Amino acid sequence: MGASGGSATAAIARRAFADGRIRTLSFAALFAFMAFVNVDGYEHSFPTLRDKVEFVRSFGNDASVKLFYGQPYDLLHAGGYVAWRVGGFGAIFAAAWGLLAAVRALRTEEDAGRWELLLAGAVRRRSAYLAVLAAIGGGWLVLWLGLWLGCTAGGLAAGGSAYLALAALTPALVFAGVGALVSQIAPTRRLALELGMVVLALAFLLRTIADTSSGAEWLRWLTPLGWSEQLRAFADPRPLVLVLPVAVGAALLTLAGAIALRRDVGSGLIASHDRRAPRLRLLDSPTAQALRLERGSLLGWFVGVGTFAAIVGVLSTTFEGARLSRSIREELARYGVQALTPTGILGLYFLFFVLAISLFACAQVVAARREEAGQQLETLLSLPVGRRRWLAGRLALATGGAVALALAAALLSWIGARSQGADVSLADMLGAGANCLPATLLFLGLSTLALGAWPRATSGIAYGLVSVAFVWQLFGAALGAPAWLLGVSPFHHVGLVPAQDFKALAAAIMVALAAAALLAAFALFERRDLTGE
Amino acid sequence: MEAIRAEGLSKRYGATVALDDLDLAVQPGEVYGYLGPNGAGKTTTIRLLLGLHRPTAGGASLFGIDAWRDPVTAHRRVAYVAGEPFLWPSLTSAETFAFLARVRGRDDAAYRETLIDRFRVDPDKKVRALSKGNRQKVQLVAAFASRAELLILDEPTAGLDPLMEVAFRETVREAKERGQTIFLSSHILSEVEAVCDRVGILRGGRLVDQGTLEQLRHLSAHTVEVTFAGPVPRLPELPGVAVAGAGENALRLEVSGELRPLLAALAELPVVALASREPSLEEIFLHHYDATDGRVGR
Numbered sequence: 001m002g003a004s005g006g007s008a009t010a011a012i013a014r015r016a017f018a019d020g021r022i023r024t025l026s027f028a029a030l031f032a033f034m035a036f037v038n039v040d041g042y043e044h045s046f047p048t049l050r051d052k053v054e055f056v057r058s059f060g061n062d063a064s065v066k067l068f069y070g071q072p073y074d075l076l077h078a079g080g081y082v083a084w085r086v087g088g089f090g091a092i093f094a095a096a097w098g099l100l101a102a103v104r105a106l107r108t109e110e111d112a113g114r115w116e117l118l119l120a121g122a123v124r125r126r127s128a129y130l131a132v133l134a135a136i137g138g139g140w141l142v143l144w145l146g147l148w149l150g151c152t153a154g155g156l157a158a159g160g161s162a163y164l165a166l167a168a169l170t171p172a173l174v175f176a177g178v179g180a181l182v183s184q185i186a187p188t189r190r191l192a193l194e195l196g197m198v199v200l201a202l203a204f205l206l207r208t209i210a211d212t213s214s215g216a217e218w219l220r221w222l223t224p225l226g227w228s229e230q231l232r233a234f235a236d237p238r239p240l241v242l243v244l245p246v247a248v249g250a251a252l253l254t255l256a257g258a259i260a261l262r263r264d265v266g267s268g269l270i271a272s273h274d275r276r277a278p279r280l281r282l283l284d285s286p287t288a289q290a291l292r293l294e295r296g297s298l299l300g301w302f303v304g305v306g307t308f309a310a311i312v313g314v315l316s317t318t319f320e321g322a323r324l325s326r327s328i329r330e331e332l333a334r335y336g337v338q339a340l341t342p343t344g345i346l347g348l349y350f351l352f353f354v355l356a357i358s359l360f361a362c363a364q365v366v367a368a369r370r371e372e373a374g375q376q377l378e379t380l381l382s383l384p385v386g387r388r389r390w391l392a393g394r395l396a397l398a399t400g401g402a403v404a405l406a407l408a409a410a411l412l413s414w415i416g417a418r419s420q421g422a423d424v425s426l427a428d429m430l431g432a433g434a435n436c437l438p439a440t441l442l443f444l445g446l447s448t449l450a451l452g453a454w455p456r457a458t459s460g461i462a463y464g465l466v467s468v469a470f471v472w473q474l475f476g477a478a479l480g481a482p483a484w485l486l487g488v489s490p491f492h493h494v495g496l497v498p499a500q501d502f503k504a505l506a507a508a509i510m511v512a513l514a515a516a517a518l519l520a521a522f523a524l525f526e527r528r529d530l531t532g533e
Numbered sequence: 534m535e536a537i538r539a540e541g542l543s544k545r546y547g548a549t550v551a552l553d554d555l556d557l558a559v560q561p562g563e564v565y566g567y568l569g570p571n572g573a574g575k576t577t578t579i580r581l582l583l584g585l586h587r588p589t590a591g592g593a594s595l596f597g598i599d600a601w602r603d604p605v606t607a608h609r610r611v612a613y614v615a616g617e618p619f620l621w622p623s624l625t626s627a628e629t630f631a632f633l634a635r636v637r638g639r640d641d642a643a644y645r646e647t648l649i650d651r652f653r654v655d656p657d658k659k660v661r662a663l664s665k666g667n668r669q670k671v672q673l674v675a676a677f678a679s680r681a682e683l684l685i686l687d688e689p690t691a692g693l694d695p696l697m698e699v700a701f702r703e704t705v706r707e708a709k710e711r712g713q714t715i716f717l718s719s720h721i722l723s724e725v726e727a728v729c730d731r732v733g734i735l736r737g738g739r740l741v742d743q744g745t746l747e748q749l750r751h752l753s754a755h756t757v758e759v760t761f762a763g764p765v766p767r768l769p770e771l772p773g774v775a776v777a778g779a780g781e782n783a784l785r786l787e788v789s790g791e792l793r794p795l796l797a798a799l800a801e802l803p804v805v806a807l808a809s810r811e812p813s814l815e816e817i818f819l820h821h822y823d824a825t826d827g828r829v830g831r
Contacts, residue, residue, distance in 0.1 A: 188661070274662035275655075278627035284635050293623060375619040379672075382583050382613035382685075383636045386605045529586040 009127045012118060016105045016135035022460070023104075024139040027097050028146030030471065031090055031168075035147055037475040038085045039154025042078045044480075052076050066211040070229050071220070079156050079164070079234030086147070087168040091228040092204060094143065098172035099196040101139055102179025105132045106260075107192040110183070116265050129257050136176050144169055160234050167231035170245035174224040175200065177252025184259040187268035194300065201304065212315060224248070286380050287393030294367060298401055301360050302408055305353065309409040312349045313416020316342035316424070342422035346413060346432065347499025353409045354436045354494055355470050357402050358443040362462035364398035365447035369458040372451075373533050387526050395448065395518070402440045406433035428498035435497040438507035438514075439490045445517030452524030455531040534597045536561045536683050536714040537582060541591030544577050551577040553738040554591065559716060559731075561682070564709055566729030567718040568818060574738040575718040576616055579687050582716075583613060595683060609638075612681035614689045616718075618668035622661035626654055626671050633675045645678035651700045666692035677704050683714045690724060702728055722814045732814070734821050741821050746814065753812045753820055754787040757795065762803040769798055 046052045056075045066072075070088030074080025106129075109115045118128055144165045151161035178199050179192075186192035203223040210219035210226055220226030221244075230241045259269065282292035291298075368391070371377050380390060410433030417424040447462035454461065473491035486492050493506035537559035544552040552574045559565045569575050580586040582593050584604035593600040598607040620629055634640035649656060652670040660668060669692050676684055690701050705728045708715060719725050725732060732749060734742040742749060754775075760783045768774075768784075771794050778785040788795055792809070799807070812820070 272659075272662070274659045275657045276625060276659075277657060278625055278631065280628065280631050283628060283632040286636065289621070289632055293621065375615065375617060376621055378580075378585055378615055379613070379620065379633075380636070381585060381604065382608060382611065382615075383633065384605045384608045384638065385636060527587065530580070 008121060008123045009131045012123065012128055012131035013134045013138075016109075016132050017138050020101050020104055020135070020139055023097070023100065024142050026464075026467075027093060028143050030093065030467075031086070031143060031147040031165075032150035032153075033471065034090065034475065035082060035086050035150030036154045037479055038082045039078050039151060039156055040479070041475075042081045049076070066208075070207060070225070071211045073229075073232045073235035077234065078154075079160055082151060082154070082156065083164050083167070083233040083235065086150075087164065087228060087233060090147070090168045091171045091225045092200075094169045094228075095171035095175040095200050095203065095224065097143065098136075098140075098175035098177075099179040099193075099200060101136050101172075102132075102176045103183050103189065103192045103196060105135060106180055106256075107183035107186065108189045110266060111189045113266075119265055125261050126257070129260050133176075133180075133253060140169065140172055140176075143172065156234075163231075163237060163239070164233035166242075167228055167233045170228050170231070170242070171203075171224045173249035174227075174245050174252070177249045177256065180256035181252050181259075183268075184256050184263065185269045187270060187272035190296075191268075191270070194296070197300070201307075205307075208311065212318075285393065286385055286390050287397060290367070290371075290394060290397055294364070294397070297363070297367075301356075301363075301401070301405060305356055305360075305405050306408045306412045308356075309353065309412035310416040312346065313413035313418075313422075314420055316345040316349075316413075316417045317420040317422045342417055342420075342424055343428065344499040346417065346424065346429070347496035350409070350413075350432045350436070351473075351491065351494060351496065353406070353433075354439050354491065355466065357405050357409070357436045358440045358466050359463070360405055361398050361402050361440050361444040362447045362466055364394065364401065365444065365451055365462055366459045368394040369451050369455060372455065372530060375530075375532060378530055381530070388522060391448070391451075391522065391525055395444065398444055399441070402437060402444070406436045406440075409433055409436070424498070431502060432497045435495060435502055435507075438510040439494050441514040442490050442510040442517075445514035445521070448521040449517045449524075452521035452528070455528075456533075534561070535559060535594075536563070537565075537593070537595060537716060538597075539578075539582070539591065539593040542578070542581055542588055542593050543590040544574075544581055544586060545589045550738050552581065555740055557733065557740065557743075559714060561714050562709070562712045563731060564705065564715045564717065564729045566725035566732040567716060567735065568720065568722070568725055568732055568814075569718075569735035570720055570822070573735040575735060576687055577738075578735075579613075579685055579716075579718060582685060583608070583611070610682045612637075612676035612679040612684050614669075614672045614676045614684070614686045616687035616691070618665060618672050618692075620660045620668060620671060623659060625657055625659050626663075627656035629660060629671055630656070630675055630678070634679070637679055639679060639681075641678055641680045644680065645674060648674040648678055648704065651704070652697060664692075666694065666697070669693060670697065673701065673704070677708060680711070681713070683716070684708060685716045687718045688720070689717070690719070690721060698724065722818055726814045734818060736821055742817070749814075749817050750811045753817045754789040755792065756810055756812060756816070757786045757788050757792070758806075758808045759784045759786065759799060759804055760806040762805050766802050768802075771795055771798060 046055050052075065056072075066088075069084055070091070072080065072084040075084065106115075109118075115128075119125060147165035147168060148158075148161050151164055152158050156164070175196070179196055182192045182195040182199075186195055203225050206219050206223040207225040207229070209216050210223070211229075220229060224245055227241055227244045230238060232238055263269065282288045371380075377390070381387060407430075410429040410431075411426075413432070414424060414426050414429035417429075443462070443466050446465055447458065450458045450461035469489040470491055472486070473489040476486045476489070490510060493503060493510065495501055495503035495506070535558045537557060539555050539557040542552060542555040542557070543550075555578065567575055567578065577586070581588050582595065582600055584600045584602075584607070587601055595607040596610055600607055621632075624632065630640075630645060634642075634645075648654075652674055654667070654670050654674055658667075660671065663671065669689065673686075673689055676686070690698055693701065702724070705715060705717075709728075715728075717725065717729060726746065729746075731745050732743070733740050756777070762782070764782055765779060765784055773788060773790040774795050775787045776784060777787045786795070
């Protein structure tokens with residue numbers, strides 16, 4: 001009996017681990033790549049002590065840089081530099097991984113009714129919950145190993161690298177706890193993810209304020225992303241800080257576990273509102289209904305993109321470009337930015353909005369695919385609705401949303417910059433917004449092509465293409481890749497408007513490729529069988 | 534013009550033959566029962582009829598309109614109930630009815646209210662909170678309230694309780710009285726026997742038998758049960774007669790074709806009781822399957 005219970009628990013752990021393996025391995029590869037490239041790139045970019053000192057004076061103290069990378073503690077050595085570049089950015093990824101892993105293993109499984117099936121077997125709730133935690137812990141170890149390998153392969157000391165990887169990944173522990181807790185609170189996967197994302201956004205906002213405003217440094221102690229900074233890998237290690245993420249993570253997981261043992265399976269602490277008087281707006285066509293169902297997530301995109309656009313705008317004036325070293329100027333020139341005026345900063349950072357809006361477009365295609373996989377599309381197409389009309393409606397929604405997001409990013413970054421008295425024109429920023437769209441359309445086209453040709457792989461192909469292309473653009477040059485190989489990433493061909501001119505030819509080629517991909521996608525989609533999960 | 538016509542309709546998924554050379558014609562106003570166990574090809578047939586999947590060979594048309602090439606025109610006259618009741622979890626039943634009716638562009642609101650009462654649907658409850666049977670009822674109400682000329686129903690009563698099964702049969706009869714055509718895929722034999730005019734039996738992707746219940750019975754074996762005044766005596770070998778079961782002093786025989794030779798042989802023996810009955814649909818159905826090992830095909 002005990003043996004069979006134990007093997008069932010092991011089976012649950014293995015299953016949960018296998019479920020998340022692709023996400024875990026992608027994150028681990030990303031961490032390893034980022035670490036390796038940054039160790040390698042540091043000595044390459046700042047060969048002399050003078051370069052390093054100048055880098056510290058200029059970039060290291062820039063608020064807009066800290067927005068993404070966090071607070072640096074030692075930029076005179078490769079270790080401290082990597083801890084800053086990888087740790088600051090990686091902490092956000094680690095937090096997202098922890099959240100996704102816990103919600104996937106707990107709430108998604110329960111939502112789909114599989115948790116009920118498990119608990120109907122000879123498994124205690126406590127064992128099942130612990131098995132899931134073991135699987136998440138296993139995934140965390142894989143991430144840690146990836147980051148450690150990247151650091152040591154680049155030439156950092158093994159011991160320090162181990163501590164760096166630990167520090168950068170502590171947010172994953174805390175946010176696994178957050179994910180486990182929201183999985184108990186929310187009755188649906190979607191609400192759980194939304195709650196978790198709100199917590200992550202708050203943590204990020206706190207770190208941003210702590211890192212960029214003088215006098216607010218103490219706020220760093222209130223966010224798991226700040227604890228990760230306070231561990232100060234390679235600079236001034238403070239291992240005692242580890243108590244915070246470990247204690248908070250354990251407390252959250254214990255609380256979540258206690259709730260999981262007490263509540264009814266299939267429910268959440270928040271009662272789902274299962275009854276309401278009919279609301280009959282936005283039900284006139286499949287497209288209207290898709291808009292209705294995606295409203296919440298659209299709002300989330302607008303709040304997220306808008307907030308960061310405003311912050312980037314406000315921070316665009318903080319940079320003191322006069323003290324730039326020659327090597328930094330050269331590095332910037334490689335990205336096409338000649339001077340770090342507010343316009344230059346905004347041009348650099350708008351590449352992140354190209355990324356965000358491209359991801360939004362992918363998310364819309366993935367939502368369309370979910371409607372097919374869930375067989376709701378079968379019901380729609382049994383009505384007098386053609387495939388072309390359905391898909392065109394979905395794509396119109398994606399395109400309209402992308403245009404609106406680009407406009408919001410342009411307007412809010414302009415307002416932010418103007419509020420600080422920066423000399424940035426509205427026309428420039430609208431141009432920067434419009435400049436996001438050709439690449440977005442290209443990724444929309446390619447994702448739709450995946451939907452037409454390989455429906456089951458839509459999500460992986462869509463998000464994978466965007467992520468790989470972006471990471472390649474960020475770090476490919478530091479690896480010393482030849483120009484033609486760097487050029488395979490569409491992001492390489494996006495002009496950094498308003499710092500640079502709009503690259504009209506590249507944009508035209510991207511739009512033409514998008515059109516070709518969409519035509520092929522429609523032809524394939526109209527000829528294939530509908531495909532379930 | 535037939536409501537449904539399939540000619541040489543075939544579908545392969547990779548190496549698997551899901552449907553093999555199906556010829557089918559369903560007349561307007563007819564209730565056609567499409568029988569087969571799980572995996573026989575019923576859902577595949579329906580997906581081909583609706584143009585959701587593409588035929589490997591042959592073709593299907595609804596009211597003369599090609600199902601694959603012009604599905605939108607064909608679907609103006611069709612309502613469909615899917616075997617798996619996946620709807621939109623965040624819409625309530627009432628919202629689902631409104632959405633489906635608006636997209637379809639036709640709907641009998643008064644009849645819908647009748648059906649909501651009859652099937653005891655709670656219109657204000659979200660689909661997410663409904664059991665499988667209740668989601669199935671939402672689909673049924675939406676389909677019948679459309680008053681479409683052709684209803685294609687894929688195992689529509691799976692998950693319904695016996696009371697709802699009665700409501701379903703009543704609704705089918707009403708549709709038939711109005712002249713609607715119904716294509717009912719099912720493996721519930723009593724349901725098909727109760728409501729269908731004609732029956733097709735599908736096995737391993739092939740239509741193995743088709744006709745009215747009368748015709749199917751005529752072609753199949755009668756069951757004859759004989760009770761003797763003592764231990765069962767030896768019977769002579771007779772063509773078309775097979776022993777289906779034996780007790781201490783009783784025999785159950787399957788007889789195909791003429792009964793006379795058997796009766797002549799029994800006249801010589803101490804028979805106490807004799808009962809003969811037509812085969813039930815279940816027996817016809819099982820006749821086409823290898824019921825002994827439970828596997829499809831012989």
